[in-house]
Amino acid sequence: MFVMMKFLNLNSTKICSKNSFVSRTKNLLIQNFAYTIFIFFFCGLISISAQNQPLKTYNKNDGLPSLHIKDGVQDRTGYLWLASDKGLIQYNGNSFITYTTQNGLISNNINVVKANNNTLFIGTDKGLSIKNHNGFNNFEGNNVNCVLTINNHTFLGTDKGIVRVREDYLSPLRTNFQIDLNKVNDIKFDGKFYWIATNKSLWRLDKLINPEVLDRIDVNNYTSILIDSKTIVATTYNNGLKFITNDEIETQTITSQNIKGINKINNQFWIISEDEGIEVLDANFNFERTINKYNTLTTNKISTAFQDSDKNTWIGTQDKGIYFIKSDRPTQKKPTISFENIEVVFKSIDSININGYEKTLQLPADKNHISFYYKTVDIGNSNNLEYRYTLNNQASPWSKKSSIDLAYLSPGNYTFTAQSKIGELESDPIEFNFFIDTPIYQKKWFIWSVIGLASLLLGSIIWLYVRRIQAKNKAKVAKLQLENHLLSLEQKALQLQMNPHFIFNVLNGIKALGNSGKSVELNTTISRFATLLRGVLHNSRQEEICLAEEITTLKNYIELEQQMNPKPFEYSIITNLTLDPEEILIPPMLIQPFVENSIKHGISSVENGKVDIHFSVKNDFLHCEIVDNGIGFHQSKKIKTTSTHQSVALKVTQERIESLSKKSTFHIDEIIENKQVKGTKVAFKIPLKTDF
Structure with missing residues (x-):
């Protein structure tokens, strides 16, 4: 100046x-x-x-996660939703909450956000996300530039024409190739016609699906559309404003270039430029002022400008966050409250629109725990809000709490209402009706059923008493049969404790030694044989003997077999015990049949035969193993031709072991090395029993 x-x-x-x-x-x-x-x-x-006063800037210091705010809208509850390059941002007047792909969004790069009641339509560079109280529902597609929801239908303007949102996919519309193949920047409906702004032209259609009227109004790079009464106002990127009234188009030149959009705020027209700030026109579209970094803001890179329900103005920028201009004429209006969520036994109701549900929700008797979450959002008075609820005319006091858990509710009909207030202004109450069914045990048909069942049960008890007496008699018979079977097994075990053929061979051997005059060997053999017979006869009268006695009997038996066997063999008895063998008790003659089988049928056909016997204690069980290097169990079974004594003895001994341990612990396995049989291993375990 x-x-x-x-x-x-x-x-x-x-x-x-x-x-x-x-x-x-x-x-x-x-x-x-x-x-x-x-x-x-x-x-x-x-x-x-x-x-423009008072003016406040929200940036990262205030908790705003991104400085690039592309669009903004306020939902019915009052939450402010901002589209940014780092996700969807919610503002409640106190703090910012960000939703990203980690929360279910299809993309963090959001171009536009529109609200329909409390449902949000979020246009991104990868398609559309729809948010309600249950979460996000995503639709993959092209870059979304604008959203139009009308008559329960949602249409998207994308980089490749117009797309209709179906139940579970996006359906491209076929209108005109000059629309379908170009970038659609904006779509508006004036009650009769659809107006479409593309980067090449401005179009007018009577219908978006199978249009009959399809007029190209003008050729230019159109960026946005505003319907003002009967006048269509469209912005071009660098060629001013276009006014369409009664099929006549008029151009008005403005100073700003690189126009992104136009909004009507406080009866003024705000023209938004990407790099020249905001140009404000009055109600007659005459220049009034500019809002830019030279007089009000700190940047000229503007993305959007809009008003909230309290007539406060928000200006979104590309690099400085968002500006808040408080209304100089604040209106005193009642707050608005809505349900954010309703949970039944901690599970959200997802099958209804909780704020538009006019019926009574039917709940079974066990679903008598219900939680209500309600909210009023007032950007300028977030700290002054109070709430109260009413359940069947029983009202709670006013408080800051905006939720309530109702547990263990009795059966019956319920009406739940909630209200909020700011100062003395109270909201209209919101209402939700639900019914909890009577427990089954309190219903008449159930009571009569119980009486009938009790009568039947009484008769059944008498019948069962008779059956029980019969069952006891059967059990006694079964017990006697079992005892008889055990006695039979014991008798068989006593009868099969020593092979008569072995005794005959020993006696013949003694006779031969006597005839040959080998008195020393004769005396040794007779002594061992006498000791063995004495041990067998003594043990046969005992139910249990100590392990030391069993080992002594085995040694006597094996050494006699060594003398009588035409082929020499070796044996070993190894004990790996935590107790003294004198203290461990086992049934008599439990090992001898397996040792006899190894000597007679295992190693009888091999040179340098060997039998190893192992005793060990593990986990309160006595483990026994008999290992030989003979021809193998299966091969020995094939060549048995004369005697059935040994096979019967093995079967009886196996039954004795299984009756002792009550578990499947008996195993006979062949030892195979390099696909050749190298012997047989018999292993079993019985419960460890001691004499103390």
Whole structure:
């Protein structure tokens, strides 16, 4: 301004040199004109400053996760939702909450967000996300630039034409190839026609699906559409505004370039430029002022501008976050409250729209725990909100709490209402009706059923008593049969404790030694045989003997077999015990049949035969193993031809072991190395029993 005044004064000096009187007059007029301009300019700055105050900036220091805010909207509850390059941002007046792909969004790069009641339509670079109280439902597709919801149908303007949102997919619409193949920046409906702004043209259609009227109004790069009464206002990127009234198009040039959109705020038209701030026109589309970094803001890179329900203005930028301009004429209005969620036994109701459910929710008797979550969002009065609820005319006091858990409710009909208030202004109550069924045990048909069942049960008890007596008699018979079977097994075990053929061979051997005059060997053999017979006869009268006695009997038996066997063999008895063998009790003659089988049928056909016997204690069980290096169990069974004594003895002994341990612990396995049989291993375990 001072440069302008200096320029005017310089010109007036030159004029004075020609004509003093004329120059003085002109100089005076010019100075008065300059002062007038200065006064108007100064007053304009004061006016702009006053209109934009108070101004607040929200950025990362305030918890805003992104400085690039592309779009914004307010839902029915009052939450502010912002589209950014780092996700969907919710603002409740106190804090920001961000939803990203980790929460279910299809993409973090969001272009546009629109609210229909409390359902959000979120257009991203990868398609559409729809958010309700249950979460996100995603639809993959092209970059979404705008969203239009009308008559329960949702349409999207994308980089590749118009898309209709179906139940579970996006369906491209076929209108005109110049629309279908181009970028659709905006779609509006004026009640009769659909207006479509593309990067090439402006179109008018009577229907989006199978249109009959399809007019191209103008060719240009159109960025947005505003319907103002009967006038269609469309913005172009660099060619001003277009007004369409009664099929006539009129162009108005504006100073701003790179126009992104237009919104009507406070009966003014705000034209948003990507890099020149905001140009404000009055109700007659005359220039009024600019809002940019030279007078109000700190940036010219504007993305969006919109108003909330309290007439506060929000300006989203590309690099400085979002600006908040509080309304200079705040309205006193009742707050609005809505249900955010209703849970039955901690599970959200997902089959109904909880804020539009007019029927009575039917609940079974066991679903008598219900939780209500309700909310009022008032950006300017978030700290002054109070709530109360009423259950069947029983009202709670006002408090800050916006939820309630109702547990162990009795059967019957219930009406739940909730209200909020700011100061003395109370919201209209919201209502939800539900019914809890009577427990089955309190219903008449159940009571009569119980009586009938009790009568039947009484008769059954008498019948069962008779059956029980019969069962006891059968059990006694079965017990006697079992005892008889055990006695039979014991008798068989006593009868099969020593192979008569073995005794015959020993006696023949003694006879041969006597005839040959080998008195020393004769005496040794007779002594061992006598010790073995004494041990067998003594043990046969005992139910249990100590392990040391069993080992002694085995040694005597094996050493006699070594003397009688035509082929020499070796044996070993190894004990790995935590107790003394004298303290461990086992049934008599439990090992001898397996050792006899190894000697007679296992190693009888091999040179350098060997039998190893192992005893060990593990986990309260006595483990026994008999290992030989003979021809193998299966091969020995094939060559048995004369005697059935050994097979019967093995079967009886196996039954004794299984009756002792009550478990499947008996195993006979062949030892195989390099696909060749190298012997047989008999293993079993019995419960560890001691004499103390």
